[in-house]
Amino acid sequence: LRDGGYYNNWDFDGALVSNYIKAMIDSKIDVIEIGFRSLPGKSFKGPYYYSTDYFLKKLKIPKSLKLAIMINANEWFCESNEATIKQISKYFIESNKSPLDLIRIAININKYQDAKILVNTLKKLGYDIGLNLMQAHGKTKKDYKDIARTIKSWASVDILYFADSLGNMSPNEIKFICNSLKSEW
16 A cells, blocks of 8 residues: 555555455464554645554554555654654654554665664554565675664664665666675664
8 A cells, every 4th residue: 555655645545455355364364564653744645544543543444454555764853862852752752652564664785874763763662573675686795784784783674675766776786786785683
């Protein structure tokens, strides 16, 4: 539903969503990424672009299914760490009061260290955290190892992975990146 929203402005028909959730349960899928959580904008975007807790609580999602959303890290950064924390606190509540279980943070691999404030703030609220390193191609083994070691030292990321954002990685490069990250993760 999150990626599909690029085609319909994240404005899905309720019956489609109900069928999707049922299909995920029937398929024994245990986590679904339902949408983004984005800041309010000036143009129309459907409710799955914002995926507010208020909206998500209206969906009929059984407790057996973990619910995730994605945030684009760059959208959440402010002029200071204090302002960033304040903004996150405005749009995210403690996880035990939210229907969300997992928050996936997408950030360009070249700026991964900037994600630390988001990761730590959301982790303190009780969420499981996934860190998606975008445009992750073209680094050295040392680069990948250093990145994984640094992120591991934060002790807040539950799931670390990368994306072939530009669609240009070969199977060998994917294997190389996986092995390099795994050596420190």
